[in-house]
Amino acid sequence: MIVLFTDFGIDDPYVGQMKAALLRTGRRDMPIVDLLHRVPDFAARAGAHLLAALQASFDRGSIFLAVVDPGVGSDRPAVVVEADGKYYVGPDNGLLSVVAARARERQSWRIVWQPDRLSTSFHGRDLFAPVAARIAAGDWPATWLAASGHLQQVLPADDLAEIIYVDHYGNAMTGLRAANLPPQARLRLGGRDVPPARVFAAAAAGDAFWYANSVGLVEIAVNRGSAASLLLLTPGSPVELVG
Structure with a gap:
């Protein structure tokens, strides 16, 4: 399943657009879970600790599409992290670093693929969603990713x-x-x-x-x-x- 975790809120069109992108790229019967869309606005640090706590109730193989991305459109990397058998797709701004640091096993990749249409302000829809959908469909996007030894932005993983x-x-x-x-x-x-x-x-x-x-x-x-x-x-x- 794909698990959505964002600061988008539910009153605006962004969650719907991201779901449409997931279904365009992946299977139409793919389960999509709205975990949280009220992560505090722009707060990657708070989001990182929320994500680390909330992911525990999901099975191995779950794919988290995590977007709290105030630096969208900048040179911050886009990444995929595997942590204890679960996948996390999102910005390399610290949001994924706590769950990665607390995992027993982890690896990461930088997303090098770019779609024909890439909005400077909505990488959740145009970049992260297609990658997450491919992973969820079992179609590992090898040419879209480059192995990376570490995340660029790492937040302290202590409480x-x-x-x-x-x-x-x-x-x-x-x-x-x-x-x-x-x-x-x-x-x-x-x-x-x-x-x-x-x-x-x-x-x-x-x-x-x-x-x-x-x-x-x-x-x-x-x-x-x-x-x-x-x-x-x-x-x-x-x-x-x-x-």
């Missing part, structure tokens, strides 16, 4: 102590892996200390807490409320471990 995503409930996901925190740790966000809770019902209505979310990240929440509103959290807000 990221900041907010990386806020959902429509106001829950704020961090780049911290919950398994790396003491179970009774307290965090400081927005000038407040936030204790742990195992589930929402363990906190009083209106109280902020942190918990291990369904993809293994530390998430800040408020029982029946918005952590983002209460603590004034946005992507990039720092998270401090206080005890």
Whole structure:
């Protein structure tokens, strides 16, 4: 399957155009999963940590078409990364570097092919989608790729102590892996200390807490409320471990 991961949003025409390009190049019955189209705008660092967490629930052989690409049209490379049997197609701007660094096995290729029509502003549709579709169809585009020993832009793969995503409930996901925190740790966000809770019902209505979310990240929440509103959290807000 092809898994879409972008900052395009769902109100604009870009996701639809990219899907059309996938179906033009690949099989018409190819499964396409919309994983996330609300990666924080232009935020390759936040996107890199989100992608590393969210990819875990997908099987080997999945192809991720990952596009958070504020440098589109510049000289930043376009790449394919294989990490533990899954493929990632997108810009070499750090977005794919965390999942690559955390993988046991990895290799990468630079995309050297260019289509007859290549928009300077939409490589997701014109460049990345055809490559992803060929890989998904089992038609490895050997002449389109050149082996590369490493990614050009590599972000630190350690846990990221900041907010990386806020959902429509106001829950704020961090780049911290919950398994790396003491179970009774307290965090400081927005000038407040936030204790742990195992589930929402363990906190009083209106109280902020942190918990291990369904993809293994530390998430800040408020029982029946918005952590983002209460603590004034946005992507990039720092998270401090206080005890």
